[in-house]
Amino acid sequence: MTPRSSAPDLRLSNASSARVLRTIRFRGPVSRPEVAASTGLSVATVGRATSALLAAGVIRERPELMHDGSVGRPSIPVELDPSGPMAVAIHIGLSRSVVAICDLGCRILSEYAIPTPGSDPEQIADELSAIAFRLLDGHRGRRLVWGGVATAARITTPGRIDHDLLGWQDVPVADLFADRIGVPFSVAPHVEAMAAAELLLGHESHRGTTLVVYAREHLGSALVIDGAVHLPRAGSAELAHLPVGPTTHLDDKGAGLLDVVGDSGLVRAAAAHGISVDSVSELAARAHRDPMAEAILVERATILGRLVGLVSAITRPDSVVLCGQAFTDHPRYLTPLIRATRQTPLAGGAPDLRVSTAGGRIQQFAAMAVALDAISADPTSVLPTTLSSAS
Template sequence: MTIILSPVGPPRPRPGGVREANAALVLAAIRREGPLSRAAIARRTSLSMATVSRQVSALAELGLVREVPELTWHGAIGRPRVPVDVDDSAIAACGVHIGVTTTTFGLADLRGRLLCSESVPTPRSGPEDALATIAGRARALLRRRPERTVVGLGLATGGRVDIAEGLVDHDRLGWRAVPARALLERATGLPVHLDGHVPAMATAEVLFGGGRAPRSLLYFYAREVVGVAIAFDGRPPRDPGRSGDVAHLPVGGDQRCRCGRTGCLEATVSEETVTRRAVEAGVIAEPDIVLLREADDAGDPVASRLLAERAQAIGRAVAMLRDVVDPDAVVLGGQAITDAPDYTDELLHSFAANTALPGGELPAITRFGPDVQAVAACTGVLGRLYDRPYALLGAGNP
C-alpha cells in the first residue's frame, strides 16, 4: 500500500486555476466516454489539441490515465490516434461508512469499482475510541491490497457533517462536534474527506451510475435512517455534507416517533421499527432484519405484511418528494430497498398510486445494491480527485 501525502517526482502543474479546471474537463470526458483519442477529447471539451496533449501527459504522469495502443484504429488517413483511458490499475480510494448499527469499509479503483469491502457492527464506545477502532480496521483492509496507491480516505455518515471543520454531530450515535477528520487522519496517515452519507451516494450515482447523468436526480435512501439528496446538471449535490431531512415526512401509520408524533417516515420504515414489530407479533425472537427476511422466505404471512407495509410507506414518501422536486430521474438505495427485491413491485405500485405529476419514469434501484455504502464512502475521495486532481495528489508548480 502506498499513501500519497506530498509531491514526489518532477514538478507538476499547480493546483487550482485554469490548469486544474482543464484537467477536470479532460478527466471527465475520459471517465464518461473513454477510451478517447486526444482529438476526440478536444472536441468534447472545446479545448485546444495542445492543451489536451499537455493535460493528458500530466495526468498520465500522475497515474490517472494511460494510452491504450492496442485499441488504435489504423484505417484512417494520417498518423494513428492512440486512445487514452482511465488508468484503474494502480490508484485507489478507501472509504468508511459509519451507520447506526453497521460500519462498512471499502477500497475502490478510479471507476468506483470495489476491490474489497467488509462490514462490522458500529463500535458503541465513545467517539474517540470508536474512531480509533475504525481506523485500525481501515488499515487492516488496506494491507490486503498493498499494490494499490491509496490517495485518501472518505468518511460518509449520517447526522450533521461540517466539512469545513471536519466535525460530525450524530444524534443516534451520541456524537457532538466530534473532530472525525483530525482523529482519522492522525490514526491512518491518510488525508480524510468527510461527506454526508446520502449526498455521497448521490455523487456515486452521478459519477459511476452508468450512462449519461440526468439533468436532475433525486436520490432517496432508507435503512436504519432515511435521507434524500438532489443533484443537478450531472454534478454532485452542491451542498456536500448535508441532505434533506425527511425523517419526519408524514406517511401515515401509528408508529410513534422520537419527536412525539406518529406516522413519521423514519419511525415507520427503519429496520429498528420493522424488526421490533416482528418481535411483538411473535414472528422472530429478536430484532434482526435477517431473521425477518428468513421468516418471509419461509412464508410467514405477518413477516410478509410487515415488509409490504414498509415498501408501501417508502413508495408514498418517494411520490411526495418527486412531486415537490420534479426531477428527471429518481434513484432508490439502502438495504430497506435493495435487500427486499420481492417488494420492489409493491413499492413502485405505491409510488405510482400516490404521485400526482403526470408522466416520468418509475424510480430506479441503485446499481450498487448492498455495496452502496462502501462505494459512496470511497466516492468522497474519487469525486474530489476528478474535480481537482492536482490539488488532491499534491502536484507542484510547473
C-alpha cells in the same frame, strides 16, 4: 503534517482535467482526438491533461491498440492505469461500519465491515483505521492519495460534524482519520454522498433534477441538479419524523416514520405479531411461508412508496433513485412500493423511478464518492502533491 482537504463539492467538475479523466474512465481505451471530440476541448488542452495524468500514474498508454494506419502519439489510446492511485472509503453507520479500498476507476478493490465499535470517535477512528491498514497491506506498491468518510451527520465546518445518532458534537472526523492514515480526508453526509455516487457511477454528464431517497435505519433524501448535489446549509433533508399515516400491521408508536419503517421497527412489529426474528432478512426469508411476515413487508413497502410520492410531489424531479437496503435487498416488494408512489397525483406525469446502481453496497460507494471527490474535481492539481505509498 498531513495536508487537509477542503469540503467536498459533490458535483461533476467542469475543469478540463476532470472532464478528460471522466471521459477516459467511461470510454477508455480512447485516443486523445476522441477525448477532444467527446468533451469539446481542444486537442492541445486534452494533450496537456493526458500528459499530466500520465505523469501522475493515473492513466496509461496502449500502443498495441492503435488502429491500422494511424501515426503519432495522439493516436495512441489511453485508459485508466489498473495499478494506479487508490483511496480509502469509510462509512460509519449507527450499527454497522465498513471500510473499503477503491481506485480511480470507481472499483472497490477490497472491503471489510464490522459492527460500529461504540460511539467514542477516537475508538471508532482507531479501529476503522486499523482495518484500513490491513486492507492496504494487500495492495503494496500502489499509491494511496485520499480518504473519505460518509455518515449520517451534519457538517459544522469542513471536516467536522454533528452526529445526533452517535451523540457527537463538532467532532473533527477528517482530522482523526488523516492523522492515523496519513492522507487528506473529506467527510460528507451519507445521503448526499449516495447522490454523488450515482453521479460518479452512472453519469458522464447530467442534466435535470434527480431525487435520491434513502431508507434503512435512517431516512433521508438529496437532490442532484444539473450534475451538482444540493448541499443545504442547514443540513440534510430530515424525513424520520414525518407522519406515518394509517398502519395495520406495523407498530406506530407516534415517534415518526423511521420508528415504523426502519429495520428495528420491522423487527419490533414482527415480535408484536408473534414472529421472532433478529433482522429484516430473516423476516423476508420467513415471508415466503408466513402470511403475516409478508403483510408486514408489503405494508412497509407501501408506506415507503407513499413517502417517495410525497417528496416527489414537493421537489418535482425528473427522476427518482431509491437507495438503501430497504429498497434494494428485497426486490419482490418493489411492486407495491411503486404502486403506492402513484397514489400522490402529479400533474405533468410521474418521474422516472429506478433502484440505485450500487444496490446493496450503497454505503461503500457513497464513501467512495467522498474519497474521490477532490481528485475527480481537479486531478492534475491534486494528485502530484498528495501521492504516497501504500507500502
